[in-house]
Amino acid sequence: MSKQTPLHRAHVDAGARMVDFAGWEMPVNYGSQIEEHHVVRRRAGMFDVSHMLALDLDGADARKFLRSVLANDVAKLTVAGKALYSCMLTPTGGVIDDLIVYHFADDRYRLVVNAGTADKDLAWLRERIDRDAAAVDLTPRRDLAMIAVQGPDARRLCWQAIPGSEEATGTLPPFHAVDCDGVLIARTGYTGEDGFELSVPADRAEDVWRSLLGAGVAPCGLGARDTLRLEAGMNLYGQDMDEDTSPLDAGLAWTIDFKDENRHFIGREPLEQAGARRRMLGLVLEDKGVLRAHMKVATEHGDGITTSGSFSPTLQQAIAFARLPLAVAPDERVTVDIRGRMAEARTVKLPFVRNGQCLI
Amino acid sequence: MSKVPADLKYTKSHEWIRSDADGVLTVGITDHAQEALGDIVFLELPETGRQVAAGDAVAVIESVKAASDIYAPVDGEIVDSNADAVDAPERVNADAYGNWLFKLRPADGASLDALLDAAGYEAEIAES
Numbered sequence: 001m002s003k004q005t006p007l008h009r010a011h012v013d014a015g016a017r018m019v020d021f022a023g024w025e026m027p028v029n030y031g032s033q034i035e036e037h038h039v040v041r042r043r044a045g046m047f048d049v050s051h052m053l054a055l056d057l058d059g060a061d062a063r064k065f066l067r068s069v070l071a072n073d074v075a076k077l078t079v080a081g082k083a084l085y086s087c088m089l090t091p092t093g094g095v096i097d098d099l100i101v102y103h104f105a106d107d108r109y110r111l112v113v114n115a116g117t118a119d120k121d122l123a124w125l126r127e128r129i130d131r132d133a134a135a136v137d138l139t140p141r142r143d144l145a146m147i148a149v150q151g152p153d154a155r156r157l158c159w160q161a162i163p164g165s166e167e168a169t170g171t172l173p174p175f176h177a178v179d180c181d182g183v184l185i186a187r188t189g190y191t192g193e194d195g196f197e198l199s200v201p202a203d204r205a206e207d208v209w210r211s212l213l214g215a216g217v218a219p220c221g222l223g224a225r226d227t228l229r230l231e232a233g234m235n236l237y238g239q240d241m242d243e244d245t246s247p248l249d250a251g252l253a254w255t256i257d258f259k260d261e262n263r264h265f266i267g268r269e270p271l272e273q274a275g276a277r278r279r280m281l282g283l284v285l286e287d288k289g290v291l292r293a294h295m296k297v298a299t300e301h302g303d304g305i306t307t308s309g310s311f312s313p314t315l316q317q318a319i320a321f322a323r324l325p326l327a328v329a330p331d332e333r334v335t336v337d338i339r340g341r342m343a344e345a346r347t348v349k350l351p352f353v354r355n356g357q358c359l360i
Numbered sequence: 361m362s363k364v365p366a367d368l369k370y371t372k373s374h375e376w377i378r379s380d381a382d383g384v385l386t387v388g389i390t391d392h393a394q395e396a397l398g399d400i401v402f403l404e405l406p407e408t409g410r411q412v413a414a415g416d417a418v419a420v421i422e423s424v425k426a427a428s429d430i431y432a433p434v435d436g437e438i439v440d441s442n443a444d445a446v447d448a449p450e451r452v453n454a455d456a457y458g459n460w461l462f463k464l465r466p467a468d469g470a471s472l473d474a475l476l477d478a479a480g481y482e483a484e485i486a487e488s
């Protein structure tokens with residue numbers, strides 16, 4: 001039996017096509033995935049992301065503990081409400097999960113982790129807290145719903161829909177969050193567009209959702225969320241990286257902070273020893289067809305593999321992420337095996353699209 | 361609810377088949393199939409003249425979500441494929457029964473008996 005989010009009734013009312021996703025019954029679309037994609041690039045759409053788990057970490061050792069379990073360095077977070085993207089690594093340098101960490105105070109943080117990895121993450125963090133005898137309390141926040149409102153008009157429509165939010169967030173910079181009458185409003189997202197991610201008490205979630213609908217924000221499903229993040233060059237856990245993948249091979253080197261040589265975060269040594277062995281680039285298909293995950297890519301420097309792929313509604317052609325030999329550069333010709341048919345593609349730097357603009 | 365016109369035949373793999381007066385079969389995908397696939401972005405249709413056997417994968421439909429094979433409902437020869445649908449695959453989403461994919465002349469003795477009627481297909485999709 002799949003779990004339902006506090007917005008389940010609102011999805012059914014809006015005519016959503018519901019699917020199982022990581023044990024949750026979630027909307028995949030409300031009619032057309034492509035229209036939902038375009039509405040986020042051109043105006044504003046919203047996604048129920050309540051299946052993701054918010055985890056509060058409180059205690060005197062919270063900062064020290066996160067500097068050890070996260071590969072990015074929370075010491076960078078000095079302003080209350082500042083957010084950071086990070087991987088959490090295994091001792092062998094594989095990726096347990098990718099997450100956003102919010103800093104409220106040096107003894108108060110919140111992690112937002114993927115739905116499919118939430119139980120595993122919780123078990124891992126508890127084990128590490130016990131092992132270190134760290135003064136950290138871990139509180140899963142299943143009492144919160146989360147709504148991502150994304151697109152060039154997203155902030156303006158949130159201000160219309162949520163009383164007091166313009167005063168609270170009018171000057172909020174990207175990757176910062178602030179409380180507004182019990183709703184945490186973060187200027188973050190997973191689409192490559194401006195917008196907010198709202199953490200709302202579950203019993204108020206449907207009211208907030210309906211206010212946003214009333215302001216003209218279109219409900220969008222997980223289908224559009226996937227093509228938007230793909231165009232935006234953002235990794236999906238379990239697809240573009242996992243426990244058997246080094247973040248250095250998955251385009252995530254920018255999130256691994258080696259600067260403080262005294263910070264012995266979990267997974268550091270194996271990453272430093274191995275270095276990067278593969279390179280993540282984008283592919284644009286020049287032939288007809290659609291790229292998907294797990295397609296073999298032949299290059300002048302050896303073979304690689306696609307990790308995610310789809311049809312890009314913005315570019316109107318197929319795109320993919322590919323894990324390739326280090327020597328492959330952007331703007332090289334490669335060949336992709338599409339179910340036995342050899343198709344021509346070109347390598348590009350990621351992202352493909354940012355803030356509505358095509359970058360390739 | 362998906363539409364299932366009474367005058368067509370169906371397969372369990374979600375093709376619809378219309379028998380024309382000259383014996384040629386027109387084949388497309390059902391409304392149920394287009395809805396399950398989501399936005400269709402690419403069609404690869406068989407070449408005219410190709411000899412096919414019942415159950416052969418003869419065409420590919422790619423939606424944003426996934427690639428799906430389309431199967432020949434009976435033995436025969438491909439006599440036409442719908443270039444308009446290739447140029448604008450989204451038409452299949454808009455009207456799955458108005459936008460056929462290919463036409464097939466059944467081989468001598470090929471039987472349509474194994475195909476489902478509308479009631480049989482409705483029962484099939486009600487189970488899934």
